[in-house]
Amino acid sequence: MNRREFSSHLLLGLSAVAFSARIAARSGPGGVEQGNRLPLTKARNVVMVHGLFADGSSWSEVIPRLQAKGLNVTSVQNPLTTLPEAVDACRRVLDRQDGPTVLVGHSFSGMIVTEAGVHPKVSALVYVAARAPDAGEDYTALAKKYPTPPASKGIVFDGDEGRLTEEAFLRDFAGDLPRERALALYAVQEPFKKALLTGKTTNAAWRQKPSFYAVSTQDRTIDPDLERFMAKRMNAQTIELASSHVSTISHSQEIAELILRAAG
Incomplete structure (x- = not known):
C-alpha cells in the first residue's frame, strides 16, 4: 500500500470512528443526545435548587455521589415565596462559591436556574425535568400548548399556600418510588406561595452557557414532550430516563453522571 492509499484508508477509518461515536452518544446508555456544544469549563462546585412540593433534601441521593468525586456541593433551600426572592437565595449561594460552578435545577427551579x-x-x-423559559416568556402559556399533567389536579390551597395532596404526590409526583420513600418525601413537602407562579424570567442563561437536560419520560408533573421541546430549543445535551418527576431520587446515578459531565 502506497502513502496515498494509506492516508485515504486512515481518513475513512477516522470518519467511521467519529460517526460511530455520534451514534453511541445518541443511543447509548442513558440515551444521550449531544446537542450543540459550547466550550466547557472544568468546575469543582455544584449548586442545586429544588422545585415545588419539595425541599433541599430532594437532592439527598445525588449529593453523596458527587461528593465522592471530590465536588463541593450545596443544596439551596428555595423559599418558594416569589421568583425574585428565590433567585436571590440562589445568588447568595453562588456568591460564596470559590470558582466555576455547575448550577442544577429540578422542576420549577428551572426558572431560577434560567434567571x-x-x-x-x-x-x-x-x-432535571425542569422549566426552561426564554427571557420574558409566559411559561404558563407555553405549558398550555401541551396536555395538562395529572399532578396539576392534585394541587390544593390553604389560603395563599399551595401543596400536593398525598394521593397526587404518591401517584403523580413520585410514582416510581417505593411507597415508604415517597411518604418520607411527602412529609418534608414545603408549601409554595401563589405569587411564586406569577414570576417571569428576565434572563435566559441557557442562551449563553453550556446546558444539559434530563427528560423524565414517565413524568406526570410536567409533560414529557414539553420537556423535550425546551431541551431541544436550548440545544442541550440531553438524556431521557424512564422516570417519574423525581429522577433525582429514582435515577440518582444517571443524574449525577450528567452533572459530572457538565462539570467537565
Missing part, C-alpha cells in the same frame, strides 16, 4: 444562571461563577446549567 440566576447568568451569574459569572456559573460555568454550566443542568435542568
